[in-house]
Amino acid sequence: xxxxxxxxxxxxxISFVILxxxxxxxxxxxxxxxxxNIRTRLTNRAITLARLLGQSQLFxxxxxxxxxxxxxxxxxxxxxxxxxxxxxxxxSYSDAPADTLTIDTSxxxxxxVKGTIFFKTDNKEAVAYHYANPNTRIVVITAAYxxxxxxxxxxxxxxxxxxxxxxIMIACVGGYFFSDRLLQPIKKIADDINEISAHNxxxxxxxxxxxxxxxxxxxxxxxxxxxxxxxxxxxxxxVSNASHELSTxxxxxxxxxxxxxxxxxDAQQYRGVMESVYQDVRHLSKLTQTLLEFAQASGDPGGIxxxxxxxxxxxxxxxxxxxxxxxxxxxxxxxxxxxxEEEKLIVFGNAELLFTAIKNIVTNACKYSDDHKATIKLxxxxxxxxxxxxxxxxxxxxxxxxYIFQPFYRVNSTSHQSGFGLGLSLANRIIKLxxxxxxxxxxxxxxxxxxxxxxxxxF
Numbered sequence: 001x002x003x004x005x006x007x008x009x010x011x012x013x014i015s016f017v018i019l020x021x022x023x024x025x026x027x028x029x030x031x032x033x034x035x036x037n038i039r040t041r042l043t044n045r046a047i048t049l050a051r052l053l054g055q056s057q058l059f060x061x062x063x064x065x066x067x068x069x070x071x072x073x074x075x076x077x078x079x080x081x082x083x084x085x086x087x088x089x090x091x092s093y094s095d096a097p098a099d100t101l102t103i104d105t106s107x108x109x110x111x112x113v114k115g116t117i118f119f120k121t122d123n124k125e126a127v128a129y130h131y132a133n134p135n136t137r138i139v140v141i142t143a144a145y146x147x148x149x150x151x152x153x154x155x156x157x158x159x160x161x162x163x164x165x166x167x168i169m170i171a172c173v174g175g176y177f178f179s180d181r182l183l184q185p186i187k188k189i190a191d192d193i194n195e196i197s198a199h200n201x202x203x204x205x206x207x208x209x210x211x212x213x214x215x216x217x218x219x220x221x222x223x224x225x226x227x228x229x230x231x232x233x234x235x236x237x238x239v240s241n242a243s244h245e246l247s248t249x250x251x252x253x254x255x256x257x258x259x260x261x262x263x264x265x266d267a268q269q270y271r272g273v274m275e276s277v278y279q280d281v282r283h284l285s286k287l288t289q290t291l292l293e294f295a296q297a298s299g300d301p302g303g304i305x306x307x308x309x310x311x312x313x314x315x316x317x318x319x320x321x322x323x324x325x326x327x328x329x330x331x332x333x334x335x336x337x338x339x340x341e342e343e344k345l346i347v348f349g350n351a352e353l354l355f356t357a358i359k360n361i362v363t364n365a366c367k368y369s370d371d372h373k374a375t376i377k378l379x380x381x382x383x384x385x386x387x388x389x390x391x392x393x394x395x396x397x398x399x400x401x402x403y404i405f406q407p408f409y410r411v412n413s414t415s416h417q418s419g420f421g422l423g424l425s426l427a428n429r430i431i432k433l434x435x436x437x438x439x440x441x442x443x444x445x446x447x448x449x450x451x452x453x454x455x456x457x458x459f
Contacts, residue, residue: 004179011175012168019167023160030156034149035125039118042127045080046116046142050131053082053091053138076147077124083108085137101126103141111139185214189221196225253280308457309351311385312338315376317355318362322374329366334377344380348457349434357430358387360423361438361450365391369447383456390449396442404440 079101082091087105094100101121110117111128119126126143185208192205204225205218260273315333322329339345347354358376365374369391377388396404405428431438436454 004176004183007179007182008172008175011178012172015171015175016168019164019171023164027153027157027160031153034146034153038125038144038146038149039127042125042142042144043116043129046127046129046140047131049080049082049091049142050129050138050140053140054131054133054136076145078142078144079124080143081141083139083141085112090138101141101143103128107141108139185218189214189218193221250284253277253284256280306348306350308346309349309354310342310345311347311354311380311387311454312345312378314351314355314358315378315387318359318376321359322362322366325363326366326372328372329363330371330373331362331366332373332375334375336377337379339380344382344456345385346457347385347434347454349454353430354434354454357427358389358452360427361389361452364423365389365393365448365450369393380456385454385456387452387454388449389452390447392447395444395446396440396448397444398442401440401442405438 077095077099079094079099080092081089081101081103083103084090087108092100101124103121107117107119107128111130115130117128119128121143124143124145126141129140129142131138131140189205192203196203204222208215208218256273256277260270265273312335319331319333322331362374362376366372371392373391375390377390379386379388404424406425428438431452431454434454436452439451439453440448441451442448
């Protein structure tokens with residue numbers, strides 16, 4: 001069922017319930033008030049008639065009948081009867097001469113016990129009133145048909161039915177237009193989204209000027225599109241650069257093998273070709289391994305095995321690792337602000353990935369410094385661990401700082417050095433997977449400093 005129709009039906013249902021409750025309440029209290037009014041009037045007439053009958057020395061029955069016939073109660077088909085304590089009828093009057101009431105003795109007995117009772121006989125409403133004084137004990141019955149009151153109730157019922165049906169119709173029509181107007185922003189957002197594709201990611205959803213829920217939804221979707229566009233552009237650049245980086249050694253290997261096979265050569269020449277091909281194969285293997293690590297770091301954090309890891313232990317393994325890769329590399333560790341609590345040094349993460357991320361930054365610091373030296377400072381605070389890696393190299397130009405974490409990007413001044421341009425990008429992705437952050441500051445001629453912040457584990 002379309003949402004527009006569901007909203008309309010729900011709106012109609014709510015209106016139905018509200019109108020039904022209002023109409024029923026009005027009719028109930030009006031009906032109750034009519035019943036109360038007729039009972040009050042009949043009771044008052046019964047009291048008056050009983051007092052007149054109780055003064056028989058002043059008012060005889062003929063006079064009382066004249067009074068009853070001349071009294072206007074705006075009641076139709078009035079009938080008055082009175083009974084003594086032996087249940088004998090002592091007085092009777094009716095608008096129609098043949099109109100009499102057949103009263104059961106139980107009604108008279110109940111009236112004597114309760115004082116006043118209300119009942120219905122035929123289509124009339126009646127009151128039985130017990131009157132007693134030192135000289136008289138009688139029960140007076142007054143009954144009448146409330147034509148005017150019932151006519152008013154019928155008119156009111158018709159008005160309420162008309163109002164109820166008209167209200168339901170108005171609610172249904174109004175609900176339809178209300179739901180259509182309510183869902184127009186959703187339709188517009190859906191139309192805008194349908195026009196967005198992988199080739200048109202720059203298109204954005206119109207937010208309008210009203211700061212409402214639709215504005216928030218459109219803004220949220222636009223932020224999602226920004227992230228998707230960044231991801232697509234990063235993926236395109238990565239695929240393009242990876243294809244180029246992979247094709248270069250493959251082309252070199254193919255060319256060397258093709259040239260060597262064009263004619264017979266001596267063993268020394270074949271050995272030289274094989275050594276060159278071997279170097280290219282090693283380069284290709286290293287690049288492939290780096291790309292695999294990069295793909296792993298770009299995956300879902302839920303697929304990575306996260307365990308409690310001590311950051312100081314990871315850092316302490318770096319000096320020996322740097323020495324293995326290049327004997328000239330030197331790493332100085334500074335743990336001046338070591339906390340007394342071990343928990344402040346522990347993070348939830350993957351030790352191998354964290355080691356790779358920090359190693360890549362330290363490797364760059366050693367590689368691009370004249371003294372091949374990197375300094376690492378560890379600082380543990382309440383909820384975060386800070387690792388500062390600094391060097392005294394040539395520095396990074398300010399205009400290039402915003403690009404250094406992009407895959408395959410290399411600073412112009414270091415383009416002659418060996419490498420793929422994936423180290424910092426890989427490190428940044430790994431730290432992001434661990435809900436951390438990397439910032440960098442650099443001064444040309446003085447060196448650079450990378451600051452890694454990672455949240456501590458919550459036990």
